[in-house]
Amino acid sequence: MPDSPRRGSITIIGAGLAGALLATLLSRRGWRVEVFERRGDPRLSGYAGGRSINLALAERGLHALQQAAADEAVMRHAVMMRGRMxxxxxxxxxxxxxxRDDSEVIWSISRADLNLELIDAAEAEGAVLHFDRRLEEVDFDACTMRIVGDGHDEWRPFTTLxxxxxxxxxxxxxxxxxVDIxxxxDWLDHGYKELEIPPGPHxxxxxxxxxxxxxxRDHYMCIALPNEERTFTVTLFLPHEGPWPSFATVPDGAAAVGLFExxxxxxxxxxxxxxxxxxxxPTGxxxxxxxxxxxLDGRAVLLGDAAHAMVPFHGQGMNxxxxxxxxxxxxxxxxxxFAxxxxAFAAQRMPDAAAIQHMALENYIEMRDRVDDADYRLQRALELRLQERHPGRFIPHYTMVSFTRIPYSVALTRSQVQRGILQRATAGLDxxxxxxxxxxxxxxLRLLEPLAAAS
Ligand code: FAD
Structure with a gap:
């Protein structure tokens, strides 16, 4: 069995967004941290993919970056997004x-810049990162793992993974x-394609x-997030199959131009x-x-996408x-x-992960189908008025998810109650x-308890 915390070392698999941040947080707390990353060191080889891909960073993610003292370095690359255009x-x-104002905004950040800053932060805190090294196999009885890559192939001991x-x-x-995990x-029947808006002539x-x-556009949509270098990453979401437009009926670039026209x-x-x-x-x-x-008792634990990958429509997977x-x-x-x-970690986070997974699926319908409907806009206006009338009690759904750290599971339950209030109050009104x-x-007052620590 592994050592108890503080005496043992910790091995993290993956130096992506969560792995690099966790390595920073744990190293700052005095853990001996080693990280194995399948890809090459992006500081030497460039970030895999080469394209500008960005992510929306919100309060939960920002708070975590603050805990790692990585927020300043990361936010130098961020572009503010006040709302949906x-x-x-x-x-x-x-x-x-x-x-309500510019204190409640989200931030567009390049995945590459964010990952590079976090890798630097992890190393600066003393974590040891091994690139071009992928986890291939684990012997949980012997607490050894097979690490492969760049001509290496070796079994190494670990304390916990x-x-x-x-x-x-x-x-x-x-x-x-x-073990039966x-x-x-559940695959979504829609996929995505990334495109780019380059900078203007000047x-x-x-x-x-x-x-x-x-x-x-009802059952499909396009979105665009700004990048520091004045481009936008555009993502086109379409059904894989079915009538036009779908990826089956828009199979290539020429057909895509027709769709955009x-x-x-x-x-x-x-x-x-x-x-x-x-x-x-590629079509994602x-x-x-x-x-x-x-x-797996104290020998292994999963987090981030490894534990609960979700559809990206609430911009919360990384957060x-x-x-x-x-x-x-x-x-x-x-x-x-460790066990x-x-x-305790799983007991706390599993209900929250399930809640944001559910809300992320719901938000696809809202983004592609509802944001330009009159009834949606009326309910949104009412939401803001109720927030003013009942501070700390009525907190709009998007605000709870993006601008607070109210547990996702609480945000989901309250959002469902609030939606009912909004629908009943605006029924038949314009x-x-x-x-x-x-x-x-x-x-x-009857249905919503006040929430401590909520804005
Ligand atoms: P990853 O970022 O996937 O990192 C995993 C790392 O592990 C990688 O570096 C990989 O190379 C490494 N690895 C894999 N296998 C091995 C192995 N065998 N051995 C060693 N290393 C290995 N989230 C948001 O919060 N906001 C957004 O706006 C947003 N937009 C998104 C848009 C799209 C189109 C998609 C697909 C996702 C989006 N997400 C967004 C979700 C976000 O990308 C993920 O939730 C986030 O990347 C999860 O981080 P992670 O560290 O768990 O996994």
Whole structure:
């Protein structure tokens, strides 16, 4: 059995987003941390893929970066996004703010810059990182692991393993050989393709930089997030199969140009390399991964995408993975041994991961289908008014998920109650003037307890 915490060392598999952050957090707390990463050192070889891919960073992720003292370095690369810039087919883009003001915003950050900063931070705190080394096999009885890569192939001892090796986790596969982890992946019938809006002729952003752009089109959509170098990463989400437009009926770049001419006419001139981008970039798959167990007593535990990959529509996969890292670090501080720490971690985080996975699926419908509907906008306006009337009690759904650290499971339950209040209060109305405020206020007071520590 492994040593108890503080006397043993910790081996992390994967120096992606969660692995590098966790290595930083644990090293700062005095752990001896070794990390094995399948890819080459991105500081030497460039970040794999080469394309600009970005992520939305919100309060949960930012808080975790602060715990690792990595926030300043990371935020130098970030571009503020105040809200959604919704582009209807008929034209006339409109900004829908995410929060009340610029204290409630999310940030677009390049995956490459973020990962590089976190790798530097982990090393600066004393973690030892091995690149071009992938976990291949684990002997849990002997507490040894086979590490392969770049001509190496060796069995090494470990004290305990933490799997931060992403959705295709090798550690998870090894755990599944010795225990039933109850793995299940529900693939979404929609996939995605990444495209790019380059800088304008004078090196400026071609469209509003401080927004997440959405082109909602009922059962599919396009989004664009700004990059520091004044490009936008565009992601087109379409069904894999079915009637036009789907990836089956839009099979190549030429067909994609046809789709943009008809359905995204204002975006088309912004993406001069559309045809090439579409042909060159792979079509990504999206799914929700659930497990019945995340750990194998004190010998191994999973976190981040390795434990709970989710669809990206709430922009929370990384934020949730970062929140996992903070939670695991504090359970390791508090528990007498690894097994107790891992059990407490899983008990805390499994309901929260399930909740954000559910909300991420729901948010796809909202983004592609609802954001430009009149009833959605009326309910959104009411949400903001109720937040003013009942501070700390009525907290809009997006605010709870993105601008607070209220556990996701609590956010989900409250959001469901709040949605009912909003729907009942606006039924049959097209303006807030007709709202029965006395009835709505009474419902809020009856159905929602005040939340401590909420804004
Ligand atoms: P990863 O980032 O996948 O890192 C895993 C690491 O493990 C990699 O470096 C990999 O090389 C390494 N590895 C794999 N196998 C091995 C092995 N056998 N041995 C050693 N190393 C190994 N989240 C957000 O919060 N906001 C967003 O806006 C957002 N947008 C997204 C958009 C898209 C299209 C997608 C697909 C995801 C998005 N996400 C977003 C989710 C986010 O990308 C993931 O949740 C996040 O990357 C998870 O981090 P991780 O460290 O768990 O896994």
């Amino acid at each position: 919704v582009h209807p087919l008929a034209g006339g883009a409109e900004l829908q703010r995410y929060g 933490i799997g931060a090796d992403g959705a295709g986790s090798a550690l998870r596969a090894q755990m599944a050989r010795v 109850g793995e299940r992946t 090196g400026s952003f071609r469209i509003e930089p401080n927004a997440l752009h959405i082109w909602p 008809r359905r995204f006419p204002d975006a088309l001139p912004l993406i001069p390399m559309l045809e090439d981008d579409f042909d060159r970039n 798959m999206l799914g929700t991964l659930t497990l019945r167990r995340w750990h 949730c993975a970062f929140e996992d890292c903070v939670a695991l670090a504090s359970h390791l501080d508090a528990a007498p041994d 107790t720490a891992y059990a 303006r807030l003037d007709g709202v029965d405020w006395a009835a709505v206020d009474a419902e809020v």
